[in-house]
Amino acid sequence: MSAPIRTYRIAAIPGDGIGIEVVAAAPEVGTAYFKESGLYLPKDFPKTLKGYDAILFGAVGAAGKPTGKPTKAPSCDPPTFLTTFLSDVPDHESLWGLLLKIRAEFPGVTWDRELVDAMTIRMVQKPASIDTVVGTNLHIDILSDLAAALAGSIGIASSANLDPTRAYPSMFEPVHGSAFDITRKGIANPIGAIWAAADMLAWLGEGESANSIMEAISTACDRKMLTADMGGTLNTVQATEEICKALF
The missing domain is CATH 3.40.50 (Rossmann fold)
Known part of the structure; x- marks a missing residue:
């Protein structure tokens, strides 16, 4: 008898710049929301996010606006x-x-x-x-x-902001920031965001799925299916599709 399929509630927050391009969602968070309300996040966001199992985050920040980055924490146990x-x-x-x-x-x-x-x-x-x-x-x-x-x-690195108590959802994100200089050019490397998703799955106890994603990333890289920052010729969508092909 196969184990029951688990489902999770994930808060996808693309934010600003290329965060919107590497995270496939568009809630009202980030500089666009700041310009309208004077806040980067709604006042009730801790209560809202507490109902989720994890957060997949893109990036926030824009020139001329106050910014801040969460602490990055390693997720391995080397010697x-x-x-x-x-x-x-x-x-x-x-x-x-x-x-x-x-x-x-x-x-x-x-x-x-x-x-x-x-x-x-x-x-x-x-x-x-x-x-x-x-x-x-x-x-x-x-x-x-x-x-x-x-x-x-x-563009390939991910980071995790972990709550070891698991009272609140931990947040996973690529480290590249909003990168407004390449926004809307379609050349952002999606690997950092996809790697962050793999880290998120590992944190949720889905190690097999996380490993499958990492293997797909490695396969795409071995095939030189890369964006320009890594010497390739693919755009963001094409690079994502190549990783999906390797995964499925």
Whole structure:
């Protein structure tokens, strides 16, 4: 007897710029809503979103408007952790102090410490020496973009904003931002958003489905079915279709 099919409620929020192009929905969220109401989100959005299992987010932000990015958190469990900090900013020492307290609980994990400016050099020169980097939102927001570029394109990276208590839905998004310079050109790389969807499924316990999506992404990349930022010739829709072909 096969297991019953589970269904989930997913809040798809495309936001601004290429977020609308990589997330197939268009609720009233983002700069367009801000211009009308003075708010990026409705006042009751926490209550509204609490009824969902997860959030698939595109991007928000536009020139001349206040912006903010959520903290990005890794979703893997590798054997080496690096912490980044600026030596002249005392508040960052609290993160290192916390890691010192909990490191005894993970004897198989190697810990290291790196100045954030030196970290940029290490990432470029010795990327294979790094598994996971832990730091404050400001540092990791910058370093994660560098990591995505080193991997091939900022358009392929996903991020997760997790609520470990699961009291509220966790949010998954590509890291590329709204990218208004390429909006409506049809050239945005959809992989970051699709990868975010795979991460979302893994978080919801649908590991097999998540793996299938990742395999489809890999297949499309192996076939060079890519957008221009990765040396290909496909537009956003065509690249998405190639991943779907590999999936189905």
